[in-house]
Amino acid sequence: MHDAARMKHLATTLLALTLLAAPSTAAARAPTVSVASASASAEFFGTVVIGGANIAQLRSVQFTVAAKPGATAKPITATYSAAYLSSIAALNAGAHTVSVPIYGMYPGYSNSISILYRETGGTARLAATIATDAWGWTFNAADRIDVVSRDPSVPLDFGYMLVKNLTGAGPMILDTDGNVRWSVPGGYAQGSMLWGNHLYYAAGTSLYRMSLDGRSTWLADYSGIGVTGFHHNFDLGKRGMLIEVDTTSHVESTILEVDKNGTVLETFDISAIVRSAMTSDDLATVNATWIRDGEDWLHNNAATYWKKYDTLVVSAREDFVIGIGFADKKVKWILGDTNKGWYQSFSSLRKYALTLAPGGLPPIGEHAVSIVKDQLLLFDNGEWSYNQCCISGGIDRSYSSPRMYAINPKKLTATETWNYEHGQAVNSTICSSVYADGSSKLIDYAHAVGGSRYIGLGKNDAVAFEWVFPGYQCWHGWNAIPVHPENLSY
Secondary structure, eight states: OOHHHHHHHHHHHHHHHHHHHSOOHHHHSOOOOEEEEEEESSSSOEEEEEESOOGGGEEEEEEEEOOOTTOOSOOEEEEEEHHHHHHTTOEETTTTEEEEEEOOOOTTSEEEEEEEEEETTEEEEEEEEEEOOOOOSTTOGGGOEEEEOOOTTSOOSOSEEEEEOSSSSOSEEEETTSOEEEEOTTOOOSSEEEETTEEEEEETTEEEEEETTSOEEEEEEOGGGTEEEEEEEEEEOSSSEEEEEEESSOSSOEEEEEOTTOOEEEEEEHHHHHHHTSOHHHHHHHHHHTOOTTSOSSOEEEEEEEGGGTEEEEEETTTEEEEEETTTOOEEEEESOTTBHHHHTOGGGGGGBOEEOTTOOOOSSOEEEEEETTEEEEEEOOOOOSOOSSSOBOOOOSOOEEEEEEEETTTTEEEEEEEOOGGGOOOBOSSOEEEEETTEEEEEETTBTTSEEEEEEOGGGOEEEEEEETTOOTTSOSEEEEEOOSEEEO
């Protein structure tokens, strides 16, 4: 090839490569959108209306609520797909507007909101300001006594907690700087759980799913299978969510596992499961003295799934913590106070009792079971049984403490591996919780003398904060669990 031809070929090749590498005019052009309005609808909720939108090209909209100066909790961010915005009637093609739901704002504050708007042809960044009303319900920062203020030198693996409130406006989300950032609009429920990017909660005999932007969807009504109401906690199960229900024949001794649409996957009748583990001699007296269907003999307040052993772990405040085979629904082990009637009066259950290693204490009146690195974490209230009519209620302690146990189901042994006794100075007789998140823990002494007490522990039990809400008791934040609302997608 002659030099002139070679140079022409090279120039043509370079031009083609340049055209391929360069962004198209459409791709380089940012959408010409702007904030048409921004307003609050409640303490934590608001709307930013974006004008000039090309609805046909819209891909997603993301908002971020800027953190207050000095905050340790990460900013709350959410991304809405165009499909989700369409499903909630937030798109107006004729007016070229997108109404973006905002949540997680600080109450009584001028909130800075940043918007990332995405169309097929490019992106645009917008800013807005929304002033919110002050929060006048429970867990107001003005009510709080800081025994230990939030110590920024103690990092936590969580920045938010779901506080399950039995009165006023709950459940609610607090950040670890002490601000209420979200609550269920217009109601409350004892049982609730943040699962994925939705809050699940119960009302009456129905289960609901609520996105954090405040939109609620009815999922299922369980009255047709004999459910008369919900109580206590929602927890993750094997394939779905574990929810505790009362039925026409049983009080606080039935657990359902349901999927994200509310369809029942499994039913656990704890009364029947325990009876099936007993001999005929024990069964002759058990119905009159202990397992009294229609009465609160068990007081199931939490449950969790132990994947390693395919076991349902059930907290029964009146009696014990019990491990039940998820597939065969048979008793595998029992951890609890052997001074109680289940052990003293019924010999057939003694073979399931875990032998506790010296130095460890059994849980009494416990709450909030969970599995952390294949160990059992729970809140040990230290409170004896209330509802035993004819058998021993066991021992009673003067203080409460979260505890962790290593359990060997084959050898039927348990070893207490961790506790936080707090000088044995705090007694929370009922409700309460402890949960781990990474190397951090959140403790809720919900029914302590002087008010409910919340402690955030970092690595090596360093205290990140300790708050007391005077006058608050079990019905105010009966359970609190770390959650992560800071980066959700819809």
